[in-house]
Amino acid sequence: MKALIFVLAAAPALAASDGATGNDWPQYGGQSSAWRYSALDQVNRTNVKKLQPVWVFQTGDNVGGLQATPIALDGVIYLSTAHNWVFAIDAVTGREIWQYRYPMAESLTIIYGPGNRGVAVAEDRVFMGTLDNSVVALDRKTGRELWRVNVEDSKQCGCNITGAPLVVKNKVIVGVTAGDSAHRGYLTAFDAATGRLAWRFWTIPGPGEPGHETWAGDSWKYGGGSTWMTGSYDPELNLVYWPVGNPAADFYGGTRKGDNLYTDSIIALDADTGKLKWYHQQIPHDVWDFDSAYESVLLDLDWEGRPRKLLVNVNKSGFVFVLDRTNGEFVSAWSVARHFNWVKGIDRNGELIGRNEPELGKTKVLCPSIGGGRSWNHGAYSPRTGWFYTVGLEWCQEVTAQQEEPREGDAYFGGTFKLVHPEGEEAHSHLDAYDPVTGRKHWTYRAKYMLLASVLATAGDLIFTGDPEGYFFALDAKTGDKLWSFQTGNGHRGSAVTYQVNGRQYIATPTGWGSAVAALLSQLWPEAENFRSGSALFVFALPEE
Amino acid sequence: MLWLTLLLLAQAAPAPVEVAPGAAVFARTCAVGYCHGTGGAAGRAPRIQGRTFARDYLRKVVLEGIPSTGMPAWKGKLSDEEVDAVVAFMMSVATPGPSGPAAAPRAIVAAPSDREMPPEARRGRELFFDAGRIARCGTCHLLENRGMAIGPNPASPPPKSASDLRKALPREVGLARLTNGEQFPALLVERKDALVRLYDLTAAPPVLRTVSGAEAAFSKPAAWSHGQAVSDYADAELEAVIAYLQWVAGP
Numbered sequence: 001m002k003a004l005i006f007v008l009a010a011a012p013a014l015a016a017s018d019g020a021t022g023n024d025w026p027q028y029g030g031q032s033s034a035w036r037y038s039a040l041d042q043v044n045r046t047n048v049k050k051l052q053p054v055w056v057f058q059t060g061d062n063v064g065g066l067q068a069t070p071i072a073l074d075g076v077i078y079l080s081t082a083h084n085w086v087f088a089i090d091a092v093t094g095r096e097i098w099q100y101r102y103p104m105a106e107s108l109t110i111i112y113g114p115g116n117r118g119v120a121v122a123e124d125r126v127f128m129g130t131l132d133n134s135v136v137a138l139d140r141k142t143g144r145e146l147w148r149v150n151v152e153d154s155k156q157c158g159c160n161i162t163g164a165p166l167v168v169k170n171k172v173i174v175g176v177t178a179g180d181s182a183h184r185g186y187l188t189a190f191d192a193a194t195g196r197l198a199w200r201f202w203t204i205p206g207p208g209e210p211g212h213e214t215w216a217g218d219s220w221k222y223g224g225g226s227t228w229m230t231g232s233y234d235p236e237l238n239l240v241y242w243p244v245g246n247p248a249a250d251f252y253g254g255t256r257k258g259d260n261l262y263t264d265s266i267i268a269l270d271a272d273t274g275k276l277k278w279y280h281q282q283i284p285h286d287v288w289d290f291d292s293a294y295e296s297v298l299l300d301l302d303w304e305g306r307p308r309k310l311l312v313n314v315n316k317s318g319f320v321f322v323l324d325r326t327n328g329e330f331v332s333a334w335s336v337a338r339h340f341n342w343v344k345g346i347d348r349n350g351e352l353i354g355r356n357e358p359e360l361g362k363t364k365v366l367c368p369s370i371g372g373g374r375s376w377n378h379g380a381y382s383p384r385t386g387w388f389y390t391v392g393l394e395w396c397q398e399v400t401a402q403q404e405e406p407r408e409g410d411a412y413f414g415g416t417f418k419l420v421h422p423e424g425e426e427a428h429s430h431l432d433a434y435d436p437v438t439g440r441k442h443w444t445y446r447a448k449y450m451l452l453a454s455v456l457a458t459a460g461d462l463i464f465t466g467d468p469e470g471y472f473f474a475l476d477a478k479t480g481d482k483l484w485s486f487q488t489g490n491g492h493r494g495s496a497v498t499y500q501v502n503g504r505q506y507i508a509t510p511t512g513w514g515s516a517v518a519a520l521l522s523q524l525w526p527e528a529e530n531f532r533s534g535s536a537l538f539v540f541a542l543p544e545e
Numbered sequence: 546m547l548w549l550t551l552l553l554l555a556q557a558a559p560a561p562v563e564v565a566p567g568a569a570v571f572a573r574t575c576a577v578g579y580c581h582g583t584g585g586a587a588g589r590a591p592r593i594q595g596r597t598f599a600r601d602y603l604r605k606v607v608l609e610g611i612p613s614t615g616m617p618a619w620k621g622k623l624s625d626e627e628v629d630a631v632v633a634f635m636m637s638v639a640t641p642g643p644s645g646p647a648a649a650p651r652a653i654v655a656a657p658s659d660r661e662m663p664p665e666a667r668r669g670r671e672l673f674f675d676a677g678r679i680a681r682c683g684t685c686h687l688l689e690n691r692g693m694a695i696g697p698n699p700a701s702p703p704p705k706s707a708s709d710l711r712k713a714l715p716r717e718v719g720l721a722r723l724t725n726g727e728q729f730p731a732l733l734v735e736r737k738d739a740l741v742r743l744y745d746l747t748a749a750p751p752v753l754r755t756v757s758g759a760e761a762a763f764s765k766p767a768a769w770s771h772g773q774a775v776s777d778y779a780d781a782e783l784e785a786v787i788a789y790l791q792w793v794a795g796p
Contacts, residue, residue, distance in 0.1 A: 221677075
């Protein structure tokens with residue numbers, strides 16, 4: 001099925017160690033290049049079987065899943081929960097230093113369900129986006145609120161902030177949800193000191209702007225294009241890379257004829273002004289809800305004989321798009337999901353081959369499902385192996401497109417769907433090691449249910465992640481062999497990190513089952529409806545000598 | 546004759562004819578996206594199929610929604626008939642609950658504000674909540690349960706002219722001066738526990754700042770005019786907005 005087959009492997013260039021974390025886990029993706037890789041190697045392939053829990057932190061916010069990436073800085077962990085509670089925790093003892101609870105209006109409707117994927121910490125401040133679409137800045141020492149700004153009224157737009165902010169220099173950049181609602185998406189930057197608006201980039205161009213002609217009629221006003229995850233940043237190029245979500249209505253495009261820019265695109269913006277430097281659209285006129293929402297991993301690799309600055313982004317369809325991040329030029333595409341029929345493939349120029357679209361009033365089986373060939377939970381890149389580690393999901397859906405009236409701020413899906421098993425086998429997932437540019441697979445680890453937690457890679461040649469049944473486990477980065485596992489008592493939907501304090505390496509993982517995609521599992525596995533919810537941070541280390 | 550049919554319908558168990566339109570409403574409204582799944586098979590929102598519900602409960606939830614969750618209130622968005630139909634459909638796929646499958650008395654569904662709205666006021670409402678403007682009226686004012694209640698209720702009383710809106714003298718807005726040298730036009734929200742909370746009105750959207758009382762001085766008046774807040778609107782647009790505010794204020 002794969003349209004692209006490369007024989008060469010990409011060779012890691014020297015500068016590639018830049019994306020590693022050290023004692024701290026300072027940012028959402030580790031560093032702003034989003035590798036989710038740590039240079040710490042105290043815990044490694046030979047001793048990982050001795051790993052044991054040292055403390056557990058129960059947040060008490062048990063509905064919606066604990067989806068965060070904890071930030072670890074100078075011996076303190078900053079953790080946010082589904083309903084925007086923030087904790088500062090002593091990274092060695094697990095003692096609470098302070099807590100902050102965002103005062104949420106009881107009457108708030110949360111179309112996409114509660115959830116929060118993390119805070120950003122910079123200098124003396126902690127920043128978080130909220131379910132009612134505000135951004136708050138807290139004092140890092142005390143947790144006291146410093147400023148709060150409402151990005152747009154969530155009662156009107158139906159949007160929330162669930163992604164972690166990205167701090168670039170003196171700006172806090174945040175995206176919003178509402179890509180499956182009648183809403184026009186944007187990305188906004190605020191001044192870190194004062195909370196004042198710094199810039200806004202509309203992901204759907206307005207009248208008179210280039211790209212506006214890619215939307216028929218008034219469809220641009222309600223066209224989605226949400227920015228619900230976290231972007232990456234290249235300080236040398238001073239570019240912020242943000243992935244833009246699907247157009248709305250998701251499954252029906254008859255009222256929004258055209259390519260629908262900049263949905264399903266990677267946009268590269270000047271970090272200071274928010275001006276568009278380049279864009280690359282992965283799926284013109286998407287009718288499958290296949291956002292370009294997930295991480296953009298920034299890699300400097302030798303490719304076809306010359307050093308390239310690349311960007312590796314996983315689209316929700318399961319296709320990984322590799323671009324030149326200096327200009328947006330397409331380099332390659334490959335799929336992490338084996339079951340796909342929404343297209344036949346992607347050609348050498350990045351064009352879709354053989355689109356297979358949902359049809360009005362007719363039920364069709366399309367793969368992968370709306371849950372994605374992968375969910376948002378991030379992959380990791382190890383410069384030691386030169387491989388990208390990420391999950392693939394094998395599931396399909398019966399989908400029926402329908403025409404809906406857009407009502408500002410309300411759900412606008414343009415269809416219904418029901419998950420089904422792929423033809424010839426039971427739905428399942430797998431975690432694999434790939435060459436990041438060619439997609440050549442080096443090993444695979446198969447799981448019964450959908451793996452919906454992020455991946456952590458370390459210089460100990462270990463790959464960590466957790467599963468819906470509560471197991472947190474370590475695989476050998478070179479072979480995929482399972483070396484260690486621990487039952488945390490709750491399913492995994494967050495992102496594990498590692499840090500070191502006083503010479504001891506710790507591995508921290510959120511546990512806490514929940515979220516929109518997690519809830520879909522019961523359509524395939526009835527028992528999944530009763531998977532327990534929870535919300536705790538588990539921290540592991542080697543026994544002290 | 547029609548009367549008789551209605552009576553009969555109310556007494557008999559729900560006739561299958563009631564279910565078909567409800568299935569369509571359900572598909573269009575409830576089964577979409579990550580919500581209740583095709584036919585109520587569950588999505589991110591709970592399963593309906595095979596669960597036990599009281600009809601009254603379903604009706605109440607459909608109309609009022611469930612706060613702090615993804616379940617919106619459909620009052621005013623679905624018609625009376627549609628609500629009846631969708632509840633009937635859900636009862637047909639659910640297991641009958643305590644109040645049984647028999648039709649419960651019809652609740653009175655409040656229609657959306659059906660007071661006659663002149664076209665100019667309608668255009669004004671669109672402008673008031675125009676999503677394309679960051680500094681729209683709704684960024685600072687709440688009306689019809691939309692927008693942010695930062696400034697006062699703008700419809701009591703409604704302004705008379707565009708120049709009223711531009712020239713309105715600040716009554717509540719003052720000048721905040723912080724010991725770090727910052728100065729900005731501000732709206733005082735509260736003083737509590739040696740802290741001061743105030744909105745910084747320098748630009749839209751306003752920023753709610755919390756500073757220690759010792760670090761902030763607040764005094765009136767400020768060199769601020771409402772004209773700055775409404776500078777994204779042309780006079781003709783403001784006239785339409787005023788027609789809307791007058792409509793809200795009522796006769």
